[in-house]
Amino acid sequence: MSTDYIKIKAELLVEGVRASNQALRDVGSKFKEQNHGLFGWDFENHIDTALPDDFLLPDGTVVQFRLNSRSKYNIQETSGELQLFCLEDKICGVQWINRPKFYSRKTSSGDEMIKIGQIGGEDCLFFCYQNYCSHFSSEEQCLFCNLVSTSQAYNSVLKKKDIESIGEVAKVAWDEGMVNHILLTGGCFSSQKETELVTDIVKTIRKHTGLERIPGTVLPSPAKNDDIIKYYDSGIKAIGYSMEIWDEKLYNAICPGKSKTTSHKEFLVQIEKAVKIFGNGNVFCVLVMGLEPSDTFLNGIKTLSEIGASIVPFVWSPNPGSKLAGHRAPSAEWYINTIYKAAEIVIKSGASISDENHCYRCDGNSLLHDVLRNQLKNGSN
Ligand code: SF4
Known part of the structure; x- marks a missing residue:
């Protein structure tokens, strides 16, 4: 059965997501960071931490990154690849978007x-x-x-x-x-x-x-x-x-x-x-x-x-x-x-x-x- 990426996106938007420091390492240098041009969409402010604006699921679906440090969804870097987890379960690979x-x-x-x-x-x-x-x-x-x-x-x-x-x-x-x-x-x-x-x-x-x-x-x-x-x-x-x-x-x-x-x-x-x-x-x-x-x-x-x-x-x-x-x-x-x-x-x-x-x-x-x-x-x- 193919993965339902729209369902995953809905979960991520409703529950928010967090990411490990290692996964966030190149956000703001290699990858595009949030810059708060108008509204803030995270569940909590993150004044001193650069976070991605959005990221990609494997089928190209774009997901807004909404920080919730208590979310069950967590992005971690494993073996050099970014992976989305729900608690301990691996869901799919994800990609940050390149910084312009x-x-x-x-x-x-x-x-x-x-x-x-x-x-x-x-x-x-x-x-x-x-x-x-x-x-x-x-x-x-x-x-x-x-x-x-x-x-x-x-x-x-x-x-x-x-x-x-x-x-x-x-x-x-x-x-x-x-x-x-x-x-x-x-x-x-x-x-x-x-x-x-x-x-x-x-x-x-x-x-x-x-x-x-x-x-x-x-x-x-x-x-x-x-x-x-x-x-x-x-x-x-x-x-x-x-x-x-x-x-x-x-x-x-x-x-x-x-x-x-x-x-x-x-x-x-x-x-x-x-x-x-x-x-x-x-x-x-x-x-x-x-x-x-x-x-x-x-x-x-x-x-x-x-x-x-x-x-x-x-x-x-x-x-x-x-x-x-x-x-x-x-x-x-x-x-x-x-x-x-x-x-x-x-x-x-x-x-x-x-x-x-x-x-x-x-x-x-x-x-x-x-x-x-x-x-x-x-x-x-
Ligand atoms: S969403 Fe409403 S309050 Fe906010 S900028 Fe637009 S009109 Fe103003």
Whole structure:
């Protein structure tokens, strides 16, 4: 019987993982380390320890590394190879991801490139243009969010990034051959300023890389009406909406600040508009999976797929600094049962499943793209 790597990934995301000092020896020099560009996903902070951002299972599945020093899952080096154990049982080999060369370089203005952009998974160049969210000052941040405490704990990225430096990092990273997609995001702030900033960044990246349109996604505060057109005209291929929770009442409760500025209904109206402009499959709706019942989550998958949106459902991490720190996510079994139903709904809807702007290698904290990849590979319909 073949190994079920998606099940292993679900277990690792829900239970967290730890690693021996020997296994971590080359993280930060030979292998890619976490750099906390926006949120922290570990179950506990690790200020003085370099940990991998993510790692690979034998079939190429990318798994986010979420430190839990009490986890039954443990990565150790044995005979020069990294092995994943569950208690004493050997599960499979794993691989850290190579550290990009640009992590050691500086921009022409002398800033360390790693403090400006980071690689998510194996191929997604990530820029956070704003480590600030206005909902924190009114104590109305989303209950699962630890943006402020992560930034204070690690202080590892430049808070203000020069636009030309972002373009320079993009050029160097692209030339290195690792990047297939880009992701631009930040916390919520005044929409007009954000639109100007993000569209300027996209244009600058195009100038530096010479790309006509950038494969990847901008994920700003919910884009509305004319702003959607401005983002499209800037030259990015896809746009994202962080809707977070599908069930309207739970959304209002879990995201008190965001739901006051963008209602559930408004999200849907704008996502539909964005699909008309960016095209089927080029609008991504980000949901946090594990904070609402399976039924309402799947209703969301159905409605969103039917209007031509793609969904990226992150497996919730009850991380330090968020209001839900110390809570527990649903079981891995719950995630597996729900995500297979979600994949079936997406496939039946006929929505475009393209890896042009986001793929299973872009991040390690969602399961849907892994299931879709396998089902499509196996010819499921
Ligand atoms: S909108 Fe919510 S999830 Fe996004 S940065 Fe603000 S508090 Fe965090």
